[in-house]
Amino acid sequence: MPPLPLLRLPGLVLCEVFKSLNIGEKIKLSLCSKRISTHINNAQFYSQKVIVDLGILNQNIKVQSENNKDTFKIFSYPDSWSNHYSNTHQFPIAGCIVPVITTPTGIKVFWKNYPEGFLSVIHYLLKMFYCKISTTIYHYNSGVYQPIISELFHLQLEFKKITISLDGSEQRNLLWNQIASNLGLVEELESYPLKILISEQLPLIGHRRLVLQVFIGLNLY
Incomplete structure (x- = not known):
């Protein structure tokens, strides 16, 4: 044929x-x-x-x-x-x-x-x-993630899930702030070692925002 x-x-x-x-x-x-x-x-x-x-x-x-x-x-x-x-x-x-x-x-x-x-x-x-997009941001080599995550948010891409390790460093907190300011593009956000889950599946959107505000307060101020 x-x-x-x-x-x-x-x-x-x-x-x-x-x-x-x-x-x-x-x-x-x-x-x-x-x-x-x-x-x-x-x-x-x-x-x-x-x-x-x-x-x-x-x-x-x-x-x-x-x-x-x-x-x-x-x-x-x-x-x-x-x-x-x-x-x-x-x-x-x-x-x-x-x-x-x-x-x-x-x-x-x-x-x-x-x-x-x-x-x-x-x-x-x-x-x-x-x-x-789905990705995990580990606790080491922080500089690798920043330019790529920034570019993806600049393109207004939707994230299925982001898992991030927070070590209290300035660079990691800046990355967290960037993610938090684009939360409308993220379906599910999970952190460790402090276990925080922010998800569109939560029944009350108001509670979702409250968890985010408390989490930022604990890590950045």
């Missing part, structure tokens, strides 16, 4: 094809050419909602469906590491041509600018899916 000329299909049929793809198939297909990527991005209206779980400390991303049945992992590494692999291929991501290794469950991407590359992947996903 001859190969299917995918891009020659009528627009509505093409959208149905993209709807039928799982997360990994859609991401891998988008890497094949700029034309295909453009068609997939244009069909975003038909795309499923996904949770983008950011492993900011390790620069890893897990993209999963809302029912957790469909998962795809994206690992980011410094460009110098690509020299250790013989099976890399050059693919365009967010305007950059970068070495990529494909695996059955994800891709490995190698960036010359490691932190900017991580954000580039997020921007790439935002063009393809309706994304909600």
Whole structure:
């Protein structure tokens, strides 16, 4: 059977094809050419909602469906590491041509600018899916989180959940203040070691605000 000329299909049929793809198939297909990527991005209206779980400390991303049945992992590494692999291929991501290794469950991407590359992947996903962000902010390497969290709030992205460790440091309190000032974008916020849970699932919104005010008072003043 001859190969299917995918891009020659009528627009509505093409959208149905993209709807039928799982997360990994859609991401891998988008890497094949700029034309295909453009068609997939244009069909975003038909795309499923996904949770983008950011492993900011390790620069890893897990993209999963809302029912957790469909998962795809994206690992980011410094460009110098690509020299250790013989099976890399050059693919365009967010305007950059970068070495990529494909695996059955994800891709490995190698960036010359490691932190900017991580954000580039997020921007790439935002063009393809309706994304909600989930992340954990650990107690070490505070400086890694600030620019990324700031950029995500600047983009007005919705967060499914933020888990944050508060150590009383000035840098961490500034990060907490930033999150608190954008609480309307966060469905669930949890802290430790002081266990505080702020969630849209709480029955009384007034109580939710009161918990936030008390928590800020305990940690910042």
